[in-house]
Amino acid sequence: MMPAIMKQGKWTPWLYLLPALLIMALFIAYPTLNTIALSFMDRTSTQSAAADCVAGQPCWGVFENYRYALTNPEMTQALGNNALWLILMVPGTVAAGLLFAVLAERVRYEKIAKSIIFMPMAISFIGAGVIWQFMYKVETGGGQQTGLLNAIITGLGGQPIAWMSTYPVNNFALMVVGVWLWAGFCMTILSAAIKGLPSEVIEAAQVDGANAWQTFWQVMIPLIMPTVVVVFTTMIINILKIFDIVFVMTGGNYGTEVIANRMFKLIVTDTGRSMAIAVLLITLMTPILIINIRRFNKQEELR
Amino acid sequence: MSKFSKPIIALVLIAMLAAACATPAAPTGTTAPTSICGDAKSGDKLSVMYQWTGAEEEKINAIFKPFVDQCGIVITAESTRDAGVLDTRVKSTPPDILFWPTTAPLTLYPDKLVDLSTVGAATGNYAKYWLDLGTANGKQLALPAKVDIKSIIWYSPARFTALGYTVPKTFDELNTLVEKMVADKNIPWSMGFESGAATGWTGSDFIQDLLLTQQGPQYVLDIISGKVAYNDAGVLKAYETYKKWAADPKYTVGGSDGTLNTAFLEAIYKVFQPTPEAMMVKQSGFAGGEIVKQFPTLVYGTDYDFFAFPGAKGMQGGADYMMAFSTSAAAKAMLAYLTGAEGAKAWAQTGFDLSPNKLALGQYTDPQLIKKSEALDAASGFTPDLGDTIPAPFGDTEWKAIIQTVQGGDIQAALDSVAAAQKQALGK
Numbered sequence: 001m002m003p004a005i006m007k008q009g010k011w012t013p014w015l016y017l018l019p020a021l022l023i024m025a026l027f028i029a030y031p032t033l034n035t036i037a038l039s040f041m042d043r044t045s046t047q048s049a050a051a052d053c054v055a056g057q058p059c060w061g062v063f064e065n066y067r068y069a070l071t072n073p074e075m076t077q078a079l080g081n082n083a084l085w086l087i088l089m090v091p092g093t094v095a096a097g098l099l100f101a102v103l104a105e106r107v108r109y110e111k112i113a114k115s116i117i118f119m120p121m122a123i124s125f126i127g128a129g130v131i132w133q134f135m136y137k138v139e140t141g142g143g144q145q146t147g148l149l150n151a152i153i154t155g156l157g158g159q160p161i162a163w164m165s166t167y168p169v170n171n172f173a174l175m176v177v178g179v180w181l182w183a184g185f186c187m188t189i190l191s192a193a194i195k196g197l198p199s200e201v202i203e204a205a206q207v208d209g210a211n212a213w214q215t216f217w218q219v220m221i222p223l224i225m226p227t228v229v230v231v232f233t234t235m236i237i238n239i240l241k242i243f244d245i246v247f248v249m250t251g252g253n254y255g256t257e258v259i260a261n262r263m264f265k266l267i268v269t270d271t272g273r274s275m276a277i278a279v280l281l282i283t284l285m286t287p288i289l290i291i292n293i294r295r296f297n298k299q300e301e302l303r
Numbered sequence: 304m305s306k307f308s309k310p311i312i313a314l315v316l317i318a319m320l321a322a323a324c325a326t327p328a329a330p331t332g333t334t335a336p337t338s339i340c341g342d343a344k345s346g347d348k349l350s351v352m353y354q355w356t357g358a359e360e361e362k363i364n365a366i367f368k369p370f371v372d373q374c375g376i377v378i379t380a381e382s383t384r385d386a387g388v389l390d391t392r393v394k395s396t397p398p399d400i401l402f403w404p405t406t407a408p409l410t411l412y413p414d415k416l417v418d419l420s421t422v423g424a425a426t427g428n429y430a431k432y433w434l435d436l437g438t439a440n441g442k443q444l445a446l447p448a449k450v451d452i453k454s455i456i457w458y459s460p461a462r463f464t465a466l467g468y469t470v471p472k473t474f475d476e477l478n479t480l481v482e483k484m485v486a487d488k489n490i491p492w493s494m495g496f497e498s499g500a501a502t503g504w505t506g507s508d509f510i511q512d513l514l515l516t517q518q519g520p521q522y523v524l525d526i527i528s529g530k531v532a533y534n535d536a537g538v539l540k541a542y543e544t545y546k547k548w549a550a551d552p553k554y555t556v557g558g559s560d561g562t563l564n565t566a567f568l569e570a571i572y573k574v575f576q577p578t579p580e581a582m583m584v585k586q587s588g589f590a591g592g593e594i595v596k597q598f599p600t601l602v603y604g605t606d607y608d609f610f611a612f613p614g615a616k617g618m619q620g621g622a623d624y625m626m627a628f629s630t631s632a633a634a635k636a637m638l639a640y641l642t643g644a645e646g647a648k649a650w651a652q653t654g655f656d657l658s659p660n661k662l663a664l665g666q667y668t669d670p671q672l673i674k675k676s677e678a679l680d681a682a683s684g685f686t687p688d689l690g691d692t693i694p695a696p697f698g699d700t701e702w703k704a705i706i707q708t709v710q711g712g713d714i715q716a717a718l719d720s721v722a723a724a725q726k727q728a729l730g731k
Contacts, residue, residue, distance in 0.1 A: 141557050
């Protein structure tokens with residue numbers, strides 16, 4: 001029987017939660033609702049979005065901003081580019097992280113290697129964008145190449161490549177910057193997962209005659225799969241809102257436009273459209289977030 | 304944690320806070336007020352917002368100094384280039400005085416801005432075309448405070464004389480000169496419009512100068528207001544002329560790749576570096592300062608100089624406009640100062656580009672500014688930079704069209720998409 005002093009009132013848990021709930025309501029719930037409301041209004045945020053309709057062109061009435069977000073050629077290019085980033089960069093980064101995690105374990109200078117690979121995470125994305133701009137620079141007049149990559153290419157006798165302005169090379173060039181930034185993050189989390197594997201299982205596999213490759217694919221990966229899924233979903237969320245790299249290096253030109261860049265460009269002058277793009281982003285991310293939360297709950301249950 | 308980590312972390316945090324809380328230097332004054340100060344009393348506060356930083360901010364502070372010394376007004380300045388920050392400020396507590404490089408605030412906040420002619424600004428000191436730039440709905444909501452001319456071409460007089468070239472006075476002479484340079488195996492133009500998210504603006508300036516030459520200033524003003532659609536035949540002609548020069552490696556360094564990938568500052572340097580790669584670069588007045596910063600041994604007049612874009616009827620330029628959100632006594636005093644004789648003199652002598660104030664004429668001390676002010680005076684009118692004046696979605700599409708043109712895309716299709724954006728942005 002609990003002593004009276006330890007009994008909690010019905011409302012006590014809510015009182016403990018109240019400060020957090022208030023902050024969440026003010027800084028998350030209210031802005032989200034406001035964003036959704038603004039996405040149905042026109043560019044001056046004073047009337048319904050239908051006021052932005054231009055005569056002689058298709059109009060979706062109050063969903064006019066969503067028509068822009070889904071059908072405008074700039075937006076479809078941005079959506080396509082984000083999809084390209086998702087397909088190429090997410091597996092690329094996770095694979096790179098996994099590779100580094102496994103390889104780093106086997107060397108004596110493991111700590112140094114991991115620190116070096118993790119260092120790019122310490123730079124802001126804008127800083128990384130500026131650094132790589134120097135790497136990708138191209139000198140067209142016939143003077144010496146000052147960009148590292150083009151200097152190597154011309155040193156080996158080739159023709160310099162205009163990395164930033166040639167489509168589709170520029171998309172891949174930007175993705176390389178993304179992988180460089182995020183591989184360290186993936187590596188750290190996956191490395192922790194790998195270290196947490198019971199060594200008996202690995203040894204048992206080796207006793208059974210599995211070589212390193214088989215051990216890796218058929219024993220280690222399935223065991224760390226929950227962590228891999230978490231890393232995957234985190235990277236997907238990051239790539240959906242990728243902005244800094246594109247903004248600094250190409251400004252979205254030459255076919256490298258992405259969703260977040262469009263939203264930023266429109267936010268002051270065309271608020272309605274910008275908000276519609278933001279709502280679109282939230283909608284795209286929601287399934288991923290649901291998967292993530294379900295994973296957490298399952299792991300909590302397992303404890 | 305080791306014994307020292309906690310104090311070190313605390314020290315770092317305190318240092319960061321101290322750095323963040325330090326306010327930018329704004330002049331503080333002393334003495335008794337005189338006629339300019341009007342009703343403003345010593346110690347009145349004035350909040351000012353502008354985009355200038357570094358050396359430019361020092362210049363505007365030097366211009367404010369006589370005013371602050373006379374009236375004792377305390378100026379709190381905020382510097383930002385972000386339109387979003389301006390938006391948030393205006394919608395909460397607007398700055399008393401705003402200096403902004405575009406007239407966008409006139410369309411965004413027409414109800415909050417104050418009609419300058421009703422608060423003591425000496426509008427009589429400005430030519431009509433200056434006043435027109437800042438007029439909206441019959442009210443004088445902005446006045447240009449600082450002007451930089453753009454329809455000028457920088458070159459090296461020493462090299463011109465050595466190679467036997469003369470400064471062209473008409474557009475045909477410019478064409479002949481360009482062809483002569485190509486025949487001599489010299490590259491005439493250095494063009495570069497890489498500029499991160501603003502890539503394309505130098506192309507827009509060049510095309511506007513071509514429009515001023517081929518069509519005239521009223522045409523450009525009509526494009527800005529929407530009377531002339533952007534896919535008009537006149538614009539197409541200007542684009543074709545531009546493409547001929549910007550996409551061909553004979554006419555410009557690196558051809559289209561060069562134009563697209565070279566940063567605008569580097570394009571300026573290419574004309575003046577020890578082994579120059581081109582003969583001319585069309586760029587605004589600020590290029591003079593950049594040239595001497597990069598190559599301090601060069602002398603203005605012999606090693607680098609400019610001539611007006613030949614044939615351009617009317618001068619293209621960039622202007623910073625001053626606007627007021629408040630009718631406080633301090634704001635009125637500042638407006639009276641800047642639009643009057645003392646402000647004009649301070650502006651001219653500080654050398655912060657040109658002042659459209661008539662009373663600044665003849666007060667410049669920098670030889671470059673003297674020549675620029677003469678060029679501006681001789682021009683038959685001033686056309687604001689198209690790229691700065693039109694609303695952002697229209698401007699962005701314009702830059703994209705220019706990039707596509709230089710890349711070799713279909714010009715008419717690009718112009719059509721800009722015309723659609725123009726229609727949408729100007730609400731016609």
